[in-house]
Amino acid sequence: MSQPIRLSISGMSCAGCVGTVENALRAVDGVDEANVNFAEHTAMVKGSVAANQLINAVKQAGYDAAELAGEEAEQQKEEVEFAYYRGLIRKTIVAALVGVPLMIGMYGLFPMLHDPHGQSFWLVVGMITLGVMVYSGGHFYTGAWKSFRNHNANMDTLIGLGTGTAWVFSMLITLWPEIVPSEARHVYFEAAVLIIAFINLGGALEMRARGKTSQAIKRLIGLQPKTARVMRDGVEQDVPISEVGLGETLRVRPGERIPVDGVLIDGHSNVDESMLSGEPVPIEKRAGDEVSAGTINASGTFLFRSTRIGRDTVLAQIIEMVRTAQASKPEIGRLVDKVASVFVPSVLIIAVITFLIWINLGPEPRISYALVATMTVLIIACPCALGLATPISIMVGVGKAAEFGVLIRNGEALQLAGRLTTIVLDKTGTITAGHPEVISVIPAPGQDASTLLLLAASVEAGSEHPLAEAIVSKARQNQLTLIKAEKFEAITAHGVGAVLAGQAVWLGNQRLMSREGVDTANLTSEAERIALLGQTPMFVAQGNLLIGIIGVADPIKTDSAAAIEHLHRLGLKVVMITGDNRATAAAVAKQVGVDEVIAEVLPQDKANKIEALQARGDIVAMVGDGINDAPALARANVGFAIGTGTDVAIESADVTLMRGSLFGVVDAITISKATVRNIKQNLFGAFIYNTVGIPLAAGILYPVLGILLNPLIAGAAMAMSSVTVVSNANRLRLFKARR
């Protein structure tokens, strides 16, 4: 029976509407039962049907509906899973309660088949064993049969055939002992039930371990509040999250989660965005600032207007990206896919060949040896460990990375990120804060600093360049009243000019000054000096008279140097790329310790520079803001888009870093390496397990050492192999981000 679906129904004004909605719901194919609760404005629907079909039906009837997933569904899911887990444990105990005494009894306590009453004793044991096999292992036999009918073979096929053969052979020689030589009259009832016990136990343990692998995505889903407080007609009301529309005004109180994305319109607060960006310090939000669904309002109460809802919120996009990435496979896993798809039939063939070799060439009693070896081959082979090795590590690794604001697009990016040799960092906004500030104001001899700043700011007031913003902002800080500029012109790669109070004023580089015939000899050495400190010097001239220089610099992020040092420790060559002049670039490079500088590069040429590095044989990552650097990010082997807070363009790159720190790059590379290492360990373990286990089970050591593997040991090994793979992947959860 399917779980019931709960819907929130809106638009019902009278009790009469109940019948209309119920009829609309009942008319949907697959609905067994539909009940509307008018008081709660909810509907409970049972049957085999999807929620969106029901919602459409309600809408067609003239009302609106949304699914109420809520905590109940989650709780129900946990209850179902726990019941399944308990079922497996119960089946294990029942099988063990019969299997263990049988195994002990085999050591001389029970009568032999040829003893008086031996046959009837074993007949009873056989029937009891059959009952246990049906109760504890029935799901294997049903699965095996259904798979067979579907031209498919899976783990159930192997277990079903292995234990089934043991029971059928044992029963045959109990009924007709004379069909085999007297020394081969040995029954295997205990092996059949104990193997089932082991595999059920393994399944239960694996289920416990698997629960932890999807914690990251569950945590992200859990960030989404279920209701929102919306202002409608001047009244605040709590509504289900699915009913919040675009452009609505919502209130968030201290300690509450923000329900949808929006823009703050009244009040101010500090918002904890760590759950999305990994940024530990709460961010101050004022009117006009963006807020994101799932983040926590730490202090004040505020009103905001919704701008993105449902699948469009940053949180929803993160969840979608993590889900997609978790399901993707890197190249390393593709070979395994091919092996896994032909694995079980291959094992069946190996089992037949094993039987034929033992029955033709084995020692007496041949039938016993052949049977034990065949059964052991079937039982020891573990396709699950092989199939799980890659996806389970990707699932934990990608999920863990998302926890500290590193979104890895797919398994391919993850694998490549672990193999990088060179990392190219864009300067502005990546190494530096991306907000230039005026550092130096140096007037020419006989000129005044205030006039210099006033003239520069008045010219720049008409420009949108980030450097211009810095100068204008500095003038405002100094409370200067700007002069109205006329005839503003921007001269590409030179600077800007305008007419202020009838006089031409120029602001730009040495080339602009030469063009305008301005003598800069007085301040050339000063300009060189500040350039060496990482500032961009800009000359200011009135007519052809030099007024002074303004030095603007983009402050370096406090942790950039430390992060670059870590990148070096990871064995990476670090290159800085920038459109800035060589002297400024070199000064910044020196402060943060990069290995190579590529300066004076036009934005459109960045991709070519990446290609040149790749031509040298380097595997190159590019780190940039994801918007201006899009072509370079696309050209690089792995593109990292770095953002501050939640305003980054998700999906613009292979890896998206939700916090501005370059340590995000360190984390992404470290966890990628750790995940790839984890996959390799899992694959190595699963391959070695099967490639060593199967020949051992077939009896490859018997001719040399006289050793044949016990099928019970094979059962235990098989049960533990996939638990081991899942547990190894779970180690990735211990990974810690660097702050």
Added chain:
Amino acid sequence: MLWVNLAGLLSIVLIVYWFWLSRPRSKKVTTGTAIEILVENGVYTPARITVGVGHPVTLRFIRKDVSPCAEQVIFHGLGKSETLEVGRPNEITLQVAQAGEYRFTCQMQMYQGTLVVTP
């Protein structure tokens, strides 16, 4: 002994034929309809679905198997996956632009199905 050997060889031939050379019957889907796929006892039923190229198809997975093996369905080569909730319909809508056979499996690849996209 001859008969035993012959039976052994015959079973190898049958394994190769049944699991690799022959295919289960395919369920054809017309545009706009949803097809229900039962996830139970280690198999998807139906396990082979045929759809025309470029036609949107909705697959409604009904997961009855609680074991973690059945939890995810992954469409290889289409970059699509879905976590299947137990007992409630899980819908995936696909529109494949290129003809071919696309496998869909659980993570462990014990559950196996094929989406056949015909030109």
